[in-house]
Amino acid sequence: MKNYPTIEDTIGMTPLVRLQRLPEIYNVGRGNVILAKLEGNNPAGSVKDRAASSMIRMAEARGLIKPGDTLIEATSGNTGIALAMIAAVRGYKMILIMPDNLSVERRASMTAYGAELILTPASEGGMEYARDLALKMQAAGEGLVLDQFSNDDNPLAHIQGTGPELWDQTSGQITHFVSAMGTTGTIMGVGSYLKSKNPDVVVVGAQPEDGAQIPGIRKWPVEYLPKIYDASRVDVVESIEQAEAEHIARELASKEGIFAGISSGGALVAALRIAQRTENATIVFIACDRGDRYLSTGVFK
Secondary structure, rough: OOOOOOOHHHOOOEEEEEEHHHHHHOOOOOOOEEEEEEEOOOOOOEEHHHHHHHHHHHHHOOOOOOOOOEEEOOOHHHHHHHHHHHHHOOEEEEEEEEEOOHHHHHHHHHHHHHEEEEEEHHOOOHHHHHHHHHHHHHHOOEEEEEEOOOOOHHHHHHHHHHHHHHHHHOOOOOOEEEEOOOOOOHHHHHHHHHHHHHHHHHHEEEEEHHHHOOOOOOOOHHHHHHOOOOOHHHHHEEEEOOHHHHHHHHHHHHHHOOOEEHHHHHHHHHHHHHHHHHOOOOEEEEEEEEEEHHHOOOOOO
C-alpha cells in the first residue's frame, strides 16, 4: 500500500471518465468522445486544490512566508476551501473574504478547516469588492495576499500537473480542452501545456452570458481581468446561459452519475456545442468540483 505524508500529497491524478448517455441525447458528431476530468476527487473537493498547493509551496520556497504567518485571499468558494485545507496542514492562519450571497456549504467548509471568514455585501460589488478588501488588509499589514488572479503559480500547477495528466490519460489523443473561466488559471496552465505537446489542440473557454450568475465562471470588468489571463491563448470562447449550465449539471448527475457543480455544467455545455459541430474529436472538459457544494441553492431540486 502506498503511503502519503499528508492529505496535500493526494492532490491530483484525478479520474478521466467517458460520458455514455449525454452525447447520444445531445446528438454529438460522429466519432466524438467527451471525457470529464473529475476534479471533485481532490481532497478539498475541487480543481483549486492544485493552485492552492502550488501558491503556498512556491511562496514558502521563495522565503515569502513561513508557518505561523497569516494569509489572506478573496474567494468565491473553491480556492478558499483549498487554501484553508492546506493552511491547516502547513500551519498558517487563513483569512478568507467572500461575498455573502454564495452557498452556505462553502462557508461551512472553510470554517471547518479553521479559516476565519469575512463576508462582504454582494450589493457592494461581489468579488471585485472582496478582492479590493484583501489588498487593503495586506497594505495594513494584516497578512499576505497570495492573489490567485495574478499569481503565476496558479497556472503553474496545471502546467506541471493537470496538463501532463490529461496528455497521458488520453495517450496524446486529446483534440479539444474545455474549461470554465474564473481566475483562468486552469485554462491558461492546461492550455499552455497541451499546446506545447500539440499546437493543434483547441482550447475552449466557457464564460457567462451578461447577467448570468454561475458560481466559478466570471466575465470580469477590464480593470479586474486576471493578470495571468492571455486571451490570445484561448481559441474559442463560448458564452453560457445560467439556466443551461444548471440544467446540464442536473443532467450530468441524473444521466451519467457525475454529481458536479454548476461551472462544470457550463463547461459541459461548451463541450457539447463543440461536439455538435465537429467529428472524430476527443474532447475533455473540467468537472471542477462536487455538486454537494451547491445543495442549499436549490439548483438540484
